[in-house]
Amino acid sequence: MIKHLTSFFTRALLALALAGGANTAFAGPMYHFTVDTTNLTGTGYLDLTFAALAGATPATATLTHFTGAFGGTALPTGDVGGDIGTAVTLGNGQTFNELLQAVTFGGLLGFDAAFDIAPGGTIGTGFGIALVNAALDNYVPGTMGNVASIDLMPGAPATVWADAAFVTATKVPEPAGLPVFATGCVLAALALRRRNRGQSPNLGN
Numbered sequence: 001m002i003k004h005l006t007s008f009f010t011r012a013l014l015a016l017a018l019a020g021g022a023n024t025a026f027a028g029p030m031y032h033f034t035v036d037t038t039n040l041t042g043t044g045y046l047d048l049t050f051a052a053l054a055g056a057t058p059a060t061a062t063l064t065h066f067t068g069a070f071g072g073t074a075l076p077t078g079d080v081g082g083d084i085g086t087a088v089t090l091g092n093g094q095t096f097n098e099l100l101q102a103v104t105f106g107g108l109l110g111f112d113a114a115f116d117i118a119p120g121g122t123i124g125t126g127f128g129i130a131l132v133n134a135a136l137d138n139y140v141p142g143t144m145g146n147v148a149s150i151d152l153m154p155g156a157p158a159t160v161w162a163d164a165a166f167v168t169a170t171k172v173p174e175p176a177g178l179p180v181f182a183t184g185c186v187l188a189a190l191a192l193r194r195r196n197r198g199q200s201p202n203l204g205n
Contacts, residue, residue, distance in 0.1 A: 030115070033170075037131065042105055046103065066085075067111055069107055071104065130143065
């Protein structure tokens with residue numbers, strides 16, 4: 001009984017380790033961005049870009065949990081899919097990928113961004129956030145381009161920059177490991193419970 005249980009428990013932990021490795025093989029950082037437009041008026045666009053040189057290591061940005069005064073107009077260019085109501089994905093299969101999302105200025109805009117980048121290679125990808133006017137012909141006053149950016153290089157920590165006057169970038173824990181950890185706890189508890197039952201003394205003897 002004990003030998004069989006030990007074998008089962010060992011196999012379960014091995015499967016758990018492999019599952020955890022599979023979930024994290026392409027995992028990158030995850031951030032929550034807060035874009036402060038309280039000093040701006042009128043309408044415009046939140047400009048989200050994901051750009052790389054030809055031959056870059058494959059990478060993806062997944063944007064979720066959009067909050068704030070977002071409008072209905074979205075102008076995607078390149079490898080962009082989804083919408084702000086569910087999730088927006090940007091790939092780097094093309095050199096330049098962009099989503100211009102309509103917004104009303106005057107408050108806070110927020111969203112989460114999770115990045116995945118494949119291992120290997122030497123060419124990275126850059127994620128940028130900018131604020132553009134309603135005419136789509138210039139950046140909003142007080143900015144000259146991106147107000148935040150993340151540089152992703154395979155095998156290296158992400159480099160984050162944010163203009164504190166407009167953007168706060170906060171790193172958040174990767175949720176992918178939590179279900180794996182919970183599964184491991186359940187397997188360990190079941191194994192311990194079965195082992196204890198197998199070792200219980202026989203009071204009838």
